[in-house]
Amino acid sequence: MAERPYIVGNWKMHGTRAMLAEARAIDRAAERLIKVEVALAPPFTLIHATRKEATLIGVGAQDCHPADGGAHTGDVSAAMLKDAGAGFVILGHSERRADHGEKDADVRAKADSAIAAGLNVIACVGETEEQRDAGKAESVVAKQLKGSLPEGEGVAAKVTVAYEPVWAIGTGRTPTVEDVGAMHCSIRKVLNEFYGEEAGATIRILYGGSVKPDNAAELLAADEVGGALVGGASLTADSFLGIVVAAAETPEN
Ligand SMILES: O=C(CO)COP(=O)(O)O
Structure with a gap:
């Protein structure tokens, strides 16, 4: 595979503005770790601030609504994510499938909407x-x-799959x-x-x-x-960067 390994941190429902220090530290280190593509998916509330603090890494979201807009209280559209600075969105995570009853068809509708809005998609299965x-x-x-x-x-170029x-x-x-x-x-x-x-x-x-940093290489x-989609170990710059370093050292496969 010619592409760089892709290491994505999924912060799930963790993080207040105090976490921006971690994003900054990850971004600074990413400058030296150019062999790896690094990204973070913070909660909606931190997307804009993360994009401003971290200028080199990718920033994305953890879900979007399939509609362009309208009367959907509490939901966020793909175009809004793009406007907030997101470049991608994680869709179909098993926690969304379990907590919100998302089905495959819902994930596809969201993916269509995300791509139409100019976002890349990380589609989760497992x-x-x-x-x-x-x-x-x-x-x-x-x-x-x-x-x-x-x-x-042309859609395949916008898609990453995560097996979880x-x-x-x-x-x-x-x-x-x-x-x-x-x-x-x-x-x-x-x-x-x-x-x-x-x-x-x-x-x-x-x-x-x-x-985790100690099993990432294998x-x-x-x-x-x-690459890897990382939950718990992405919440501190230290452990997340341990995984990014392991990816930088992994021979191409
Ligand atoms: O769900 C995950 C990432 O999307 C994985 O979470 P953990 O790394 O905490 O097991």
Whole structure:
């Protein structure tokens, strides 16, 4: 894979303005770590301020509404995110699927809206522990991809996929490197079928779920892993930069 590894911090529902110091420190270090593409997805309330504090790294959001605007109290449109300084949006995270009942079709509608507004999309997929134990992990993920990825000419260039096994999020447990590689190869096959081989091959597939500085190197070296989507370990510059450094040192895969 020719592209730089992509390391994205998902701050979830964490962070007040005090966290901007972390964003600044991450941004400053990113200047030296040019072999890695670094981004943060803070909560909505910090997007604009993060964009102003951190000028080198990518800044994105964690969700958007599928409509352009209108009577949707409490929601935020893709165009508003763009206006606030976001360059991308994470969609279909398992916490949104669980907390808000988001279905694949909702994720696709949001992705269409985000791309129309000029944002890139990180589309999240992943199986539950029960599904993995039943031997259905790859088929569940393939179905999520086919149902939630945006379609259309030129769209693949705007898409990143994040594989996040639900049982590995925030638990300290991770799949084996072999399992990550097998799943990422299976995702690559689906992407090649869905977008055509040329476009499908360019999409980065991130791994997410309990990525820490001490396990990042081996997870990032797994087959077809193009980076990481990091939750807990992205909340301090120290631990997040530990992962970014591991990515900078990982040979291309
Ligand atoms: O959900 C995640 C990132 O989107 C992963 O979270 P943790 O890194 O805290 O397991």
